[in-house]
Amino acid sequence: MADIQFEIKETIGVLSESPKGWKKELNLISWNEKEPKYDIREWSPDHTKMGKGVTLSKEELEKLRDVLGGLSF
Template sequence: MADLEKKKGEVTYEITEHIGVIAQYPNNWTKELNRISWNGTNPKFDIRDWDEKHEHMSRGITLHLEEVKILKELLTDAQLA
């Protein structure tokens, strides 16, 4: 029963596409935009900080394709200066 509980709470991930680095920090962590499959689901766009080996991560934000399209429009329309 203990093994079942452990597997229930386990989160798995696979970076299916590395899109780019948004920022790099002195501790060698990077803020990245990737497509990630969480627990075997369809990949989503994901922004979060990662260590060098992609073994540890910070909290981040995960977006579906439609949400990324809306974000792109909002950023295109925004005055970013």
């Protein structure tokens, strides 16, 4: 399997942290030197390991914001 290259362009926020130090973060990431996209996933404390996540375009993130804004908790 080919290596995946990534560069975290901007850390937008931490959503949670596990007892082992892994953090679920919303970041702006360039994957394989392509245009950066918004990304939600868990990261090890040193950002060398990652869990499965979801990558969103700006338009998808805006739609998610709108959907979440319509929820009542």
